[in-house]
Amino acid sequence: xxxxxxxxxNVGANAKLLIDVTDAFGIDLRAYYSNxxxxxxxxxxxxxxxxxxxxxxxTEEFVGYAGVNLALFDGRFRNRLGFAYTDTDRxxxxxxxxxxxTFAGRGKNExxxxxxxxxxxxxxxxxxxxxxxxxxxxxxxxxxxxxxxSTGIDSLYGQVSFAPxxxxxxxxxxxxxxxxxxxGETTFAASGVxxxxxxxxxxxASYGEGFxxxxxxxxxxxxxxxxxxxxxxxxxxxxxxxxxLDGRMQLGATWFRRDTRD
Numbered sequence: 001x002x003x004x005x006x007x008x009x010n011v012g013a014n015a016k017l018l019i020d021v022t023d024a025f026g027i028d029l030r031a032y033y034s035n036x037x038x039x040x041x042x043x044x045x046x047x048x049x050x051x052x053x054x055x056x057x058x059t060e061e062f063v064g065y066a067g068v069n070l071a072l073f074d075g076r077f078r079n080r081l082g083f084a085y086t087d088t089d090r091x092x093x094x095x096x097x098x099x100x101x102t103f104a105g106r107g108k109n110e111x112x113x114x115x116x117x118x119x120x121x122x123x124x125x126x127x128x129x130x131x132x133x134x135x136x137x138x139x140x141x142x143x144x145x146x147x148x149x150s151t152g153i154d155s156l157y158g159q160v161s162f163a164p165x166x167x168x169x170x171x172x173x174x175x176x177x178x179x180x181x182x183x184g185e186t187t188f189a190a191s192g193v194x195x196x197x198x199x200x201x202x203x204x205a206s207y208g209e210g211f212x213x214x215x216x217x218x219x220x221x222x223x224x225x226x227x228x229x230x231x232x233x234x235x236x237x238x239x240x241x242x243x244x245l246d247g248r249m250q251l252g253a254t255w256f257r258r259d260t261r262d
Contacts (some may be wrong), residue, residue: 004052006039024072028082030065042094042102055094055102062087076119084111105139107216123163127173131155137216149220153179153213159189167195177211182230185211201246204254205238229262 012034035058042053044113060235067082085108092103115129159173172190177184191206210233219226241256 002041002052004039004041006041007230008036008038010036017082024070024075026069028067028069029075030063032061032063034061035059040092042097044096051148053094055092057092057103058090060089060228080113080115082113084113085109092098101140101143102137103141105137105221107135107137109133109135116208126159127157127159127161129157135216137220139217141219141222147220147222149216151180151213153177169193179213179230181211185230187211187230194229200243202241204240206236208235208236209233231260231262233258233260235259 012032012207014032015030017027017029019029021027036100037056037058040053040055041051041055042055043049044051044053062085064085065082070079070081072079073076077169088107090103090105091101093100094102111131111133113128113129113131114127118126118128120126132152132154134150134152136148138146138148140146155175157173157175159171161169161171163169170190170192172188174186176184177185187209189206189208191208194203195201210231212231212232214228218224218228235256235258237254237256239252241252242249243250
């Protein structure tokens with residue numbers, strides 16, 4: 001029943017700078033900024049039923065990344081060390097409400113990460129990595145008490161990709177996440193692709209496991225639930241692809257399934 005035209009506006013900018021200091025060493029800098037504002041409806045007096053208001057919601061976000069890349073052994077061992085930062089600021093304001101700021105929340109995330117990729121041969125590749133991440137948030141609604149929370153997660157992972165014979169490549173990986181609040185979880189993944197005729201026919205299959213802890217907002221905000229448990233999943237897929245007409249046509253089919261808990 002509202003007649004007000006609620007609008008949305010967003011202004012964004014991004015930048016990326018790559019510096020090759022030497023043939024083997026480089027610097028990677030990236031940044032993204034976004035500021036969005038939207039008109040929303042609320043519950044105006046005197047009857048406080050849902051309808052038009054002058055309330056507005058604003059989201060300001062900054063994402064930054066700084067990293068260095070180093071290649072060793074004639075490029076066969078590629079290393080990346082990086083730092084990623086995210087700052088998100090959200091607020092809702094109603095100039096006609098009994099409290100002008102109806103919601104305010106801010107989240108920050110900092111992550112240090114390392115990844116190494118080693119090409120032992122044309123048939124054998126290794127990937128290893130480590131990450132440590134810290135998240136913090138604050139929120140308040142209608143001038144009430146401020147809620148604060150923080151958490152962290154440390155992760156290690158490794159992967160090997162091997163082509164034992166022509167036309168067959170097998171990949172397997174393992175990852176361990178250690179969460180401050182939910183403890184440790186180890187997940188596995190494996191995949192394979194086989195082609196008996198130089199890529200004209202491809203048979204593929206994969207299996208993967210997932211782990212995701214609830215966010216701080218999902219746990220501790222006014223809409224949160226502290227009894228939430230981490231989401232875990234198992235995924236499977238198998239497929240076939242066939243090239244026809246000298247490669248001008250491709251036909252493929254895939255069966256997939258994912259079982260998710262919590």
